[in-house]
Amino acid sequence: MFLCHAWPDRQADAKVVYDLLVGEDVSVWFSEVSLRPGTDMRVAIERGLVSSRMGIVLVTPAMLDKLRTDRSIANNELSALLRRNLLVPVMHGVTFEELDQVSPTLASRGGFSTAEESIEDIVVKIAELVGTLADEEAGELSMKSGAK
Helix, strand or coil, rough: EEEECHHHCCCCCCHHHHHHHCCCCCCCECHHCCCCCCCCCHHHHHHHHHHHHEEEECHHHHHHHHHHHCCHHHHHHHHHHHHCCCCCEEEEECHHHHHHCCCHHHCCCCEEEEECCCCHHHHEEEEEEEHHHHHHHHHHHHHHHHHC
């Protein structure tokens, strides 16, 4: 899973989400852990995006600001994630209506809001979704290998 977040959130809210996901045995690409000093950040992010089956976007006030004003890495990550079938926005301190003003495409995706559920409960639901996806992929692979 690719965790997309605003840079200012990396040591607070995004780190909490990362730790909770790892606690649920979800493999997560997270910049604070996955980026090594001295590596090309854009290349490393591209690799993380390519290797992830799904993505979550932690939408905070800082992320909204970045999406409004910044056309660099955060926006590139979001564009790549939006091309995927499975992208889950998690509203944290913002509303879907606020996101809709900045990114209607992302706001149209089904997601979660910490105004309605705790971040811990949201992470459990995301981990269950990841497990369901893994089970579906395993079933598809066994059907393909059985058809040969």
